[in-house]
Amino acid sequence: MLKIQEIREIIKLVDSSSIDEFVYEVDNSKIKLKKQSGVTVVTEAPVVKAAPVVVAPVAAPEAAAPAPAVEKATAEAPVAVDSSLHKITSPMVGTFYQSPNPESPAFVKVGDKVGEESVVCIVEAMKLFNEIEAEVNGEIVEILVKDGDLVEYGQPLFLVKEN
Template structure:
């Protein structure tokens, strides 16, 4: 696969609205990730794999077969229902933890009442554990991230009903 084909693939993925595409061929492994809002290319990895003997030749018709498309599902309620909730988002990139340590109970559960300033979770970034506090008082409606999952900057973590 030459540079022009890779550039065309990046443009195609950026315009398709797909969040991530992985393509593996004989000696090349490509991962393309795009942002969902602006459909701009965010990350592209091209990795040359070590040469292996006796690999079958891939024809042009077969090249599309190994493409794996992963779309990131949006976990959002309808706009009218979502408008009454406050979304607490991640202020940093890191790993999301619901507990202060493995042997301690979780900070909060769905249905729990929280006050402004209560710790909801911790996010580990570069071996530092950052406490994420509630921005509002209210009731936890939904926890949008699984424990020990990586999170991105500005990713929704919790939905809180302030009423």
């Protein structure tokens, strides 16, 4: 059985790829992802017997169909940020966490002062929890990702106004 985080990663990968449908079957579980008008649908149902996994890209029915997805992506593009602000970036691909556990407060909030060795978040990669340090002295101006989001290598996580 896949964990919810693994399912989220699969959804993101399918969403960012050119395939329209993805089916994954293992043991007594089946996950089917299908793109419809820019929306990803997830269903999970028990399977009577296991079958080999087959992944095949499905050709788009019309050449004009991808255009709305491109428009959507550009509409969600981040706005230009002040170049004088320092970006704390993710050193790896993984899951972003603002606190050491769900019951604890966030490491930092907007307006907090940080030092070079201040831990600002955790990025989980392959079951390892990696503490990310600010690397600069300053004040947190903006948090660019949400708790539990998947982050890419080099993706900006925080904007810091340096002292």
